[in-house]
Amino acid sequence: MTLWTAAEIAAATGGRVEGDFAATGVSFDSREVEPGHLFVAMKGEATDGHRFVAGAYEKGAAGALVSQPVDGPAVLVADTTHALDDLARASRQRTSARIIGITGSVGKTGTKEALADALARGLRGPVHRSIKSYNNHTGVPLSLARMPAETAFGVFEIGMNHAGELAVLTRLVRPHVAIVTAIAPAHSEFFASEAAIADAKGEIFQGLEPGGTAIIPHDSPHRDRLIAAAEPYAGRIWTFGRDKAADIHAIDAIEVESGGTFVTACLPVADVSFTIAQAGAHWVSNALAVMAAVAAVDGDLASAGLALADMAGLAGRGERREVALEGGTATIVDESYNANPASMAATIATLGAMPAKRRIVVLGEMRELGAGSADFHAGLAAPILAANVDRALLVGEGMAPLGRALEGRIELAHLPDAAAAIDMLGGTLAPGDAVLVKGSNVVGLSRVVAALATDKS
Template structure:
């Protein structure tokens, strides 16, 4: 009876419940604690995002000095602050708060249990979605002991901040890493030190900063530089740069797993079928080279061929870190829509087929040629009375930008889009291309309007000729700086569907 009543002893029982205490922060950063002892449950670098019990890290940048917002952070409930000068609050004072944030991130990574596993995710598109799917899968199987970077915290501030927020009891850590210049991933991956590194895809995103797409692939391959000994690299088999990526990974001692539709893929897509509720039924095969050959059949809540292929990377990574593939399949089936990255909103409208509803597809967070093609293709597979596309400019495409924008004309035609609202100066080549299409070859002509910004786009959509109608499907996609997310919010708020909830969550 006593044995039954005894509480089991766990390896991490000695770990405190606080994320950090003042002494630990001071030790990790080489700082000096003052103003009283404190413990924190979270961390933030933006005083507007501080929550009760957080550590506020006052970064000094070119645009603003975070020390100006210390009082506001404390008023919002910060338990302590990390600063480089004296303040009248509980604090740790350091010489450089940016360097201290990196140090705190390294300390969080170093204190993980030896059995914990860390996954790094990068790619030209899909990395936030894959990160979110991995988190859902591993959090489910570990019963809440997974941690990931939130939103798109994937740069020189977001990555160390995400590490610093990681509890010591974490079993699985998933971190997104982004870049738009060579050398950036090299620094980030050495902070994260992943056991598994995933590259989702290579595409001409930020190509204005690179000589060509191969140079982008080389920069993405920097993620393998931080792999732990015996690490695993998960690489897209369908990419023309697969061998480049695999070669760099092997140079850093990694075992390579290829995923995709190609015959060379170790985790290969056999079939992908749309489900009645808008998701995808996937059948995948793990080959002999994975060490555990098998076939898997699972459902993902998201539609589209790109999601089907990305789910292979998720399953490969889950298997690589010893996760539960059954739990992963359940998590993918229940994965919520991702705000700005495919979230689907039913909106109330008039006219059209008389149903009183249209479908708004929110892809407003980001855009590059590859993601534009994927989402326009998926729009074409979406049942609709009319298909409308509100497309914002794609940024940082360099000298080839005009060609990439004009190249969207053919996918719009193939998708059966009948109305295109083009937003931003960079969209002029697409307007010109649509204006020269031989309309006699089309089942229906593409009506289009080109406007300079999101405000003008909103006015167009509010007009009688362009207002969404019953049975329509409306895709809204563009680079984040174009501001189309405000257009999405306005449409959803003005045309709220009171018959059902909207689906909004984070991801890429």
């Protein structure tokens, strides 16, 4: 199915068609190009995408969006970065979809995936979502440009690490519903306080369509700050949380044998009972935000509940893998994609609730925490001890304060990199072990998961 014709791309971007074509998808990473795609040759600080145009054609790209002549069908523009933004605006303009934007310090991607699944389960039309964590100044316009015109619901993750960034992106997305999942000290290197982080996340409301809905975490200490940020732009403000004063709240939340939670939730439109497949109190919060958004776009709440019950963990964000060993299995909890103090504490608590003969954490340092980094790392000692962790492998120089806080209290090793963690843990995994692997993405702990999650029986 055609996503964009060359003429439509040229009309959206002010470009000139150099050889007609029709595209079925859009990519700006030549490694992700599939037959029929439009390849956008972006110029960055490290490289120039025009170097990869020929390779994109070889992989089957239907055409390219370029700022210099190339040997193949293309649309020629003055600046490909600006042109991608223009294509995103055109995509948003041509659709009648109900659009949901999601931001927050933690829980963005999981909530985005759960919400997209919940809307799709309702069978009320095609659902488009951001893939991976494409949530920045290039990922958001790419995700918009990939949205088919006939989409019924669009779910977009919007991120930032500096003030002002989210305000620009939300005006591209123009959501009918804007969600803030939670506020935590992520990217605090770039902010004077957690309140400043809340202000930056609150920029998402500036892009709301007239009469749109703002969905805000009631239990956050920054709730009132977020409400104040939403009031000039939102037609309706809903809060969600465990507190009974929240507009959307959990009447009951009962852990079930499978590790998930059975929730009875009160919403402005109805009370709904459902099971969340994912473990942890943070997933109760995520699910309440999902249900609030489904209600806000008049989606099917019963189908949304079924989707939450079926949702599997995401690679790097809670996926559980059973590793066959001689005499039994071990469980790997893959949280390797990213980390900040709030998400670390939440997932460590989830590990503590798991039945296991031995609980092990492989934790990578948390980046972009600024002057408070040492205290944030040392502060993980309390949740680790509360979770009855038996062994901790700490990876990276930034983990030194946590190592000092735990020294003499549990079995401990401080390691320089992911390879050392693989070497230390690989031969000692035993049946009944539960292993949590989590750290900032740049630490590379996904390699630990890949090495451990191999049949060793």
